[in-house]
Amino acid sequence: MNSALELETVKKELELERSKSKVLTKAIWDMLNYTDFFVLLLDSTLTIKLINWSLAIRLGFENEKEPIGKNWFDFIPEKEREYILKCHKNLTIKKNNDFKEVVNSIVTKKGELIKVKWFNIPINSSYNMVFSIGLERVNEITEDSIRAYYRDIIDRDKTMIQVLRDSVIGG
16 A cells, blocks of 8 residues: 555656756746857758747748758858868767867848857767757857856846746745
8 A cells, every 4th residue: 555655656756847847948948049049959961950039030030930840051151061061960970079169151031141150069869960059249259258148147037047946946
């Protein structure tokens, strides 16, 4: 009898943890989705699997769902495509870390060129995907400026941080 009760208690605790995890994941994505950073997840064929609202809007779409399934090459100037393909392959297939930070141009739907500094990391090795965070203001980017940017966000948005903290600790 005790073991059935213990099993039910464990199930409830796991469900509560799963629920907290969903809330935290959504809160983190909401922050990434509307930040000034560009967020992008590409599969092995450079198909867009995930893109944040900021990047989608900057590219000229109405929302972040529209570009899903499109090929990233559609937004890369032709003269840079070979380089981007090399970066992608080196990150995913060869596991070469030389391409973790890359600067290249992207093209909006209206044909505007935007220079972006990307911070890339390979994920999900069986699918050879790359997760990237990009910053448009290439010339202004330093480690200190990134730290200062996030320090300002933290100082300005203590409410969001309180909610995240309460979600994690169950408050």
